Every structure is written in C-alpha cells, then in structure tokens.
Amino acid sequence: MKMHPDWEKEVERLEYVKQVILDVLNVKISKSAEYSKEMRAINKEMWEETGALNGQNSILKIPSFLQDINFLKRNIADSARNEKEIKMLERQLVSPYFCRIDFKEDGECAESFYIGIYGLRDINNDEILIYDWRAPISNMFYDFEPGPASYECPAGLIEGELLLKRQYRIDRGTLLWMFDTNVAIEDKILQDILAGSTDGRMKTIVSTIQREQNRAIRYGSKRVLAVQGAAGSGKTSIALHRAAYLLYRDRKTIKAENIRLYTPSGIFAEYISDVLPELGEDDIPCNTLTGLVQSTLGDSFKKYETYTEMMEWQLSQKSIDEKSGQLESMGFKASEIFTAMLEKYAAVxxxxxxxxxxxAIGDAIIASRDELADLFYNSFSYMPVAKRLSRIETYVMTRINEYMKQRKKEKIDEFANSEEYMDESEIKARSRIAVKRESETAIEKVKNMISIDIVRLYQRLFKDDEIWRLCGGPSSEKIRKRTVEALDNAILLYEDQSPILYLMALLGMLDADKDAKHVMIDEAQDYSYITYKLFSRFYPNCGITLLGDASQNINSAFGIGNLKLAGELLDPDSLEYTELSKCYRSTIEIMEFASQILPTKAIPYGRHGKKPEVMTSPTVDGVCGLVTDCIGNAKKDGYSSIAIICRNLGSCQRVYRHLKTIMPVHIIENENDQIEKGVVVIPSYLAKGLEFDVAVAVILSEDEYLHEENQLFYTVCTRALHRLDVCSIDGAGILKKIESKHD
Structure with missing residues (x-):
C-alpha cells in the first residue's frame, strides 16, 4: 500500500498531541496528590475542632467547624472532577482523534480541525488541538462531503467550503492508517468496525456516526423527536450519543440528573452503562415503567409485576382460556377506550x-357541608380534585385551630376558677389536653373526608357494577375478575401500572417531574397508548426522544407500535418524526432471512456473511445436541459472544441443563442478571435490544412463535451480528413459513 504523502507530518503532529496530553495528565495527577493532602489536613483540623466543641466557648467554634465542612465538600467535588478528567486523558492518549477536516470560511483563510471524542487545548498557547465531536464545527464531518458546507454556531450560520476530510485509525497512540474520503464515513472504517466482535457491552460509535444518525443526535427544533428505526439501525446508540450531545450543548442548564432514560430491563441498562462515561459524561440512571410506579406507590403493593414477568407468563401459559383472558385484559387496559373510561371515572x-x-366540635359547627361543597365545586374549581381537597383541609384546620385557641382560653379560666388547686403550668397542660380531646374526632373526620385511597378507588372501578356501567366498561367479566383478584392479593399487574398512575394524574395526585429536562424512551414501541397519555402529564414541558421499531413490537396486544402516534400523544404541535431504514448490525444474509419472517423496510448495510442455517430434530434432546454443535462451530471460527435464545424461560432452563454438563455457560433468568462473556442462554424478551456475534434461535415445540408472534421471532433473529443458526423440533409452524418463502 502506497504511503500517504502527509504521513510523516501527521505522525509528527500526533506525537506532539500525545506529549501535550501527557503534560496535561501530569498536571492533573499532581493536583490529585494536592487534593489528597488538603483532604487529610481538613480532616485533621475537623477532628481537633470536634474535641473543642465539647469544651468551654464551644459555640464560638461552630462557624469554623462549618467552614471546614464546606471546604471538605468542595475538595471532594474538585477531586472527583479531577479524577474524571484523568480518566478521559488516559483514554485520549490511546486514540486522540479520528478525523480531520479542512474548512475555508467565506472571506477567511483555510484551517485544519482535528476531531476526537474529547476536546484538547495546548497548555503552552491555549490553541485548540482537538475539537470535541459535539462541537458545532464537527458537524461538518458527519453531514458534508468536500465542497460547499456550513455549520450552525452561537454566532449564526457559518458558510464556506470543505476542502478535505481525512480519517485516521489510531490505537495505543500509534497511527495505523489514514486516508482522504469523499463520503460521510468511509466504508472501510465502518466495515472494519462492524466486522469486529462484541464483548457484551455497548460501545461508542463517534467515529462512525452516519449522516441520518447524526441528524437525530443533534436534532433540536421541536420538543418531541420520534425515531422509527429498523433492527440494528443504531437507535440505542443514538439515544446515548444524543444524551451526551445535549449535556454538551446545554451544559449550563442540563446535568446528567436532569435526563431520564427509560430502558426495557435491568440487563439492558447494564449493557449500555459504559457508553456515557466513555464519552466523558456522568452515567444517566436508567429506569423502567415499573420502577417509576414502584417509587410512586411504595409499599402499597407487595408485588409489582415487571414487563419481562408479564411476557414470561404470557409465553409460558398453556391454558388457551387463561392466555386469551390475559391478552384481552392487557389489550383493553392499554387502549384509548380504557383511557377515556378512566377520564370518565375521574369525572364521576x-x-x-x-x-x-x-x-363540628361539640355543638359548634366549624364548617358546614354546604360551605365545604361550595368551596370544592365553586371557589376551588380551577384546581385538580386532590389539590382542592388539600386546600379544604387547610381551610378547615385553620378554623379548628382558631376554635381550639379560643377553647383553650376558656378551659384555662375554667380550671383556674375550680376548687381544685393547680399551679399555672398544670392548668395550661390540662387545658391543652382537654381541648385536644374535644377536637380529635373532628380532625379525624377532616382527614378521612379529604383523603383519597388510590388503590381502593382503582379497585372500586372494577368491583362496583354501577360505576363500571356508568363509566362505559365492556361486558366482559374476565377483565374485572382478573384485576380484582390481583389487587386483592396486593399484586399490581404490569397492565395496571400506567392506568393507576394516570388516574392519580387526572385527580391531581401525581405532580409533574419538574427536574426532568429531557426524557429518552428506548424500545418505545412496547409502551401502551395509556402510558404515553401518562407521560404527557408527567413530562409536560421537557424535550422527549422516542426510539423504537414497530417490527419489534413483541406484544402487539399491549404495545402502541406506531411511534408517530406515540409522539402525537405527547405533543402533536411540536413533533418531528423520522425513519432510519439502514441496518448496520446484521449481515445481508441474516436480514434477508429475517425478512422472510416479517417483511420490513430494513435495508442491510453492505456486509456479507454465512447464510443462516435451519437444523431440525424429532426430539428435544436432539435439538439440544444441534445447539451444542452450533456453539462448537462458532467457537472454532473465533466467535466469543454466543447467545442461545429460547422463546421462554422454561425452554432456556431445559437447554441450559443440557449445555452446563458439556461447557461453561451462563443463563439469564430475570432482568437483574448480568450478561457474562462467552455462551449465554437467554429468553427472547430479555434479548431485546442486545446483540451478539452469534445467535442460535432454539424452538423446542411445534407451536412456538405462532399466533401472531412473528415479531418476536424476527426480534430474536436480528440479535446476531455475524451468524444466525436455527435449531428446531421437527414440524415447527414458524419454519413452514420460512420454507414456503424458499420454494
């Protein structure tokens, strides 16, 4: 390969940049030692002052002690920031930058700009040596080919000509190769990265962000951005890089604690947890819908069913009646009809x-029922119900306190004039106790009158025939019976979690999350209509990014599927909807196979691999043997991340029992388990959003993936980066569909 004419100059510059990084790193390491020394000195001083606080004039020492506490807090914060910068510099030393652009602004001289994950200034002259990938000027690398180009910055639109785009591969501080390119991201770089193996953790994609991904990451015009993306189009990466971009762009107003990230499970949250720290930002705590509900309702229930538990129950249920009852109940409670029914119930x-x-207290009427009704229906009618009741409580308690104050004076006079001798303190004490006893019943009555037991209220909707009919409930008894039984056992089913919070919101019992500045919802297709109505009230003003794929709506009875509709429920007047059709994860052969299961708009990126192979056996033991062979072949070919994906947990356990006697293998049984390196056995619904070098889809019975479960099997097959095998029992219905496409 011919050496690039600028090779030596680029190597020389790289060495200079590395030296600057080392110089800055040494300064930070010295500061780290200083912070440790200061912390020891402050701790010593505080220890000495603690002893002084027990002696004479101790009150005079308190201001000094409090000052030391503030010094210590500041020292801890500064030290943590310094340690974070040290880690960033250490990463930067390995690969300082990944590209260079030469740009000539209109009327100005051409300049070169090097772009990396982190920015860097020369400590000798404050010159910017590396621009952060999120900087306004860096946008031209992702969005423009050489020729006319522009970028937006605080000063306005800067226009000019992009003269050069050069990409680098730098590893361990060594320049491996570089070349100039005329396309957004040179195919060679992207191909090399996509052809690599995964280690079970999501990584940054800064150097290979595609134009359509970049536009979603940097989008900022409307409040809600809905991204419908094919499997492997980079939706989750977009969410995390968008979060990092917002933290950079709006750093004066948004911190990591102001961003909410909803993920499908704890496994998924762990899978993505390295990305933001690698981008130099604090990690954003992930949440699930069940997590939000549990933090709101606390110990109101002994059991909160999770999404994955709901899916497991559904996929493991043998009884057709039980399963149809669950699907009917889930579908109804997720619907627009039930949403309207709850709104009617709140009005009722x-x-x-x-x-x-x-x-009343004794014969004295503190507040009449007509007066209270007038306050509720007229004076306070502009407020939500719960807020009105709270205001009424304040109003009545003020009246009661005024009455008690007057009664206390009367009691003091009464005790003072009694024949029994009492000193002044005893008179006051007896008066206070007597008045308290008089008012206890009234105070208890007020509390009972204004309190709303949301659990009992929600349950009453399903228990009370008249209310159910009045609110327009359907005639089906299955839904009501299933709900009441669960609530009687202090279990909140997943299907009831959004509805009960929505009812709280309608009544004014659920305040909006005012600390949230931006909300990211991944796998957005899986959330229900009513959940988006809830989110529209819980997050009424902040920015929201939805990312999902209607083709991966694995519970179509429950999930909304349509991301545009989801966005419209959040804010129809400020919505941007976009589609990403290109798939970067799986090979062309895997995506062609997946399209036989479920035709989609997905366009596979130009990377070829082995055709998926379908193997069958007449027995379950035979299928397990086929799985063993697939794992062995994958390992021989150098693949290390191998997922055995079964429809439900029972099938996973059956396959795991077979494999564990032969090889090291790990099983994922719930959403709090962690993905281990090597071979993992995992249920279909927990594999959502994850990716593996090799996926082996296992089918242990003829009726698996039937009854509108095409989307679930499609999701399973698109977990594979490089190789997909299907090991199935003979006669599986889903395979007949695939075979018919081959004919």
Missing part, C-alpha cells in the same frame, strides 16, 4: 363520589 368521582359532612 369528582361529581358523585365525594361527600362532605358538617365539621
């Missing part, structure tokens, strides 16, 4: 189910 509760009574 307000107009017919709140009863006021006279509040």
């Amino acid at each position: 509760f307000e107009s017919k189910m709140i009863h006021f009574e006279d509040i």
Whole structure:
C-alpha cells in the first residue's frame, strides 16, 4: 500500500498531541496528590475542632467547624472532577482523534480541525488541538462531503467550503492508517468496525456516526423527536450519543440528573452503562415503567409485576382460556377506550363520589357541608380534585385551630376558677389536653373526608357494577375478575401500572417531574397508548426522544407500535418524526432471512456473511445436541459472544441443563442478571435490544412463535451480528413459513 504523502507530518503532529496530553495528565495527577493532602489536613483540623466543641466557648467554634465542612465538600467535588478528567486523558492518549477536516470560511483563510471524542487545548498557547465531536464545527464531518458546507454556531450560520476530510485509525497512540474520503464515513472504517466482535457491552460509535444518525443526535427544533428505526439501525446508540450531545450543548442548564432514560430491563441498562462515561459524561440512571410506579406507590403493593414477568407468563401459559383472558385484559387496559373510561371515572368521582359532612366540635359547627361543597365545586374549581381537597383541609384546620385557641382560653379560666388547686403550668397542660380531646374526632373526620385511597378507588372501578356501567366498561367479566383478584392479593399487574398512575394524574395526585429536562424512551414501541397519555402529564414541558421499531413490537396486544402516534400523544404541535431504514448490525444474509419472517423496510448495510442455517430434530434432546454443535462451530471460527435464545424461560432452563454438563455457560433468568462473556442462554424478551456475534434461535415445540408472534421471532433473529443458526423440533409452524418463502 502506497504511503500517504502527509504521513510523516501527521505522525509528527500526533506525537506532539500525545506529549501535550501527557503534560496535561501530569498536571492533573499532581493536583490529585494536592487534593489528597488538603483532604487529610481538613480532616485533621475537623477532628481537633470536634474535641473543642465539647469544651468551654464551644459555640464560638461552630462557624469554623462549618467552614471546614464546606471546604471538605468542595475538595471532594474538585477531586472527583479531577479524577474524571484523568480518566478521559488516559483514554485520549490511546486514540486522540479520528478525523480531520479542512474548512475555508467565506472571506477567511483555510484551517485544519482535528476531531476526537474529547476536546484538547495546548497548555503552552491555549490553541485548540482537538475539537470535541459535539462541537458545532464537527458537524461538518458527519453531514458534508468536500465542497460547499456550513455549520450552525452561537454566532449564526457559518458558510464556506470543505476542502478535505481525512480519517485516521489510531490505537495505543500509534497511527495505523489514514486516508482522504469523499463520503460521510468511509466504508472501510465502518466495515472494519462492524466486522469486529462484541464483548457484551455497548460501545461508542463517534467515529462512525452516519449522516441520518447524526441528524437525530443533534436534532433540536421541536420538543418531541420520534425515531422509527429498523433492527440494528443504531437507535440505542443514538439515544446515548444524543444524551451526551445535549449535556454538551446545554451544559449550563442540563446535568446528567436532569435526563431520564427509560430502558426495557435491568440487563439492558447494564449493557449500555459504559457508553456515557466513555464519552466523558456522568452515567444517566436508567429506569423502567415499573420502577417509576414502584417509587410512586411504595409499599402499597407487595408485588409489582415487571414487563419481562408479564411476557414470561404470557409465553409460558398453556391454558388457551387463561392466555386469551390475559391478552384481552392487557389489550383493553392499554387502549384509548380504557383511557377515556378512566377520564370518565375521574369525572364521576369528582361529581358523585365525594361527600362532605358538617365539621363540628361539640355543638359548634366549624364548617358546614354546604360551605365545604361550595368551596370544592365553586371557589376551588380551577384546581385538580386532590389539590382542592388539600386546600379544604387547610381551610378547615385553620378554623379548628382558631376554635381550639379560643377553647383553650376558656378551659384555662375554667380550671383556674375550680376548687381544685393547680399551679399555672398544670392548668395550661390540662387545658391543652382537654381541648385536644374535644377536637380529635373532628380532625379525624377532616382527614378521612379529604383523603383519597388510590388503590381502593382503582379497585372500586372494577368491583362496583354501577360505576363500571356508568363509566362505559365492556361486558366482559374476565377483565374485572382478573384485576380484582390481583389487587386483592396486593399484586399490581404490569397492565395496571400506567392506568393507576394516570388516574392519580387526572385527580391531581401525581405532580409533574419538574427536574426532568429531557426524557429518552428506548424500545418505545412496547409502551401502551395509556402510558404515553401518562407521560404527557408527567413530562409536560421537557424535550422527549422516542426510539423504537414497530417490527419489534413483541406484544402487539399491549404495545402502541406506531411511534408517530406515540409522539402525537405527547405533543402533536411540536413533533418531528423520522425513519432510519439502514441496518448496520446484521449481515445481508441474516436480514434477508429475517425478512422472510416479517417483511420490513430494513435495508442491510453492505456486509456479507454465512447464510443462516435451519437444523431440525424429532426430539428435544436432539435439538439440544444441534445447539451444542452450533456453539462448537462458532467457537472454532473465533466467535466469543454466543447467545442461545429460547422463546421462554422454561425452554432456556431445559437447554441450559443440557449445555452446563458439556461447557461453561451462563443463563439469564430475570432482568437483574448480568450478561457474562462467552455462551449465554437467554429468553427472547430479555434479548431485546442486545446483540451478539452469534445467535442460535432454539424452538423446542411445534407451536412456538405462532399466533401472531412473528415479531418476536424476527426480534430474536436480528440479535446476531455475524451468524444466525436455527435449531428446531421437527414440524415447527414458524419454519413452514420460512420454507414456503424458499420454494
């Protein structure tokens, strides 16, 4: 290969940049030692002052002690920031930058700009040596070919000509290769990266972000961005890089704690946890819908069913009646019809189910029921129900306190004039106790009158025939029976979690999350219609990014599927909807196989590999033997990340028992397990969003992946980067569909 004419100059510059990084790193390491020394000194001083606080004039020492505490807090924060910068510099030393662009602004001289994951300034002259990939000028690398180009910055639109795009491969501080390119990201770089193996953790894609991905990452015009993306189109990477971009662009107003990231499971949260730290940002705590509900309702229930538990129950259920009952109930509670029914129920509760009574202490009427009703329906009618009741409580308690104050004076006079001798303190004490006893019943009555037991209220909708009919409930008894049984056992089914919080929101019992500045929802197709209605109230003003794929809506009875509709429910007046059709994960052969299961708009990126192979056996033991052979072949070919994906947990356990006697293997049984390196056995619904070098789809019975489960099997097959094998029992229905496409 002919050496690039600028090779020596680029190597020389790289060495200079590395030296600057080392110089900055040494400064930071010295600071780290200084912070440790300061911390020891402050701790010593505080220890000495702690002893002084027990002696004479101790009160005079308190200001000094508090000052030391503030010094210590500042020292800890500065030290943590310094340690974070040290880690970034150490990473930067390995690969300082990945590209260079030469840009000539109109009316100015041409300049060269080097772009990396982190920015870097020369400590000798403050010159910018490397631009952060999120900087405005860096956008031209992703969006433009050489020729007319522009970028937006705080000063406005900067226009000019992009003269050069040069890409580098730098590893362990050594320049391996470089070349100039005329396309967004040179195919060779992307091919090399996609052809590599995964280690079970998601990585950054900064050097290979594609134009359509970049536009989603940097989008900022409307409040809601909905991204419909094919399997392997980089949706989750977009979410995380978009979070990093927002933290950079809006660093004065947004911190990591202001971003909410909803993920399908704890496994997925662990899988993506390295990305933001690699990008130099604090990790964003992930949440699930069940996590939000549990943090809101606390110990109101002994069991909160998770999404994955719901899926496992559904996929393991043998009884057709039980399964159809669950699907009917889930579908109904996820629907627009049930959403409207809850809105009707909230109106019925307000107009017919709140009863006021006279509040009296003895013969004295503190507040009449007519007065309270007037406050509720007229004076405070502009407020949500719960807020009105709270205001009424404040109003009545103020009246009670005024009455008690007057009664206390009367009691003091009464005890003072009694024949029994009492000193002043005893008179006051007896008066206080007597008045408290008089008012206890009234205070208890007020609390009972204004309190809303949301669990009982939600359950009453399903228990009370008249209310169910009044709110427009369907005639099906299965839904009501299933719900009441679960609630009686203090179990909140996943299908009931959004509805109960939505009812709280309708009544004013759920305040909006005011600390949230941006919300990211991954696998957005799996959330229900009513969940998006809930989110529209819980996150009314902040930015929202939805990322999902209708083709991977593995529970179509529940999930909304349509991301455009989801976005419209959040904010129809400020919505941007975009589609990503290119698949970068799987080979062309794997995507062609997957399209036989479920035709989609997915366009595989130009990377070829082995055709998926379908192997069958008449027995379950025979299928397990086929799986063993597939694993052996994959290992021989150098693959290390191998997933054995079964439809449900029972099938996983059957295959795992066979494999564990032969080889090291790990099984994922719930969403809090961690993905280990090597061979892993995992249920279909927990594999969502993950990727592996090799996926072996296992089918242990003829009726698996039938009854509208094409999307689930499609999701399973598209977990594979390089190789897909299917090991199945003879006669499996889903295979007949594939075979018919081959004919």
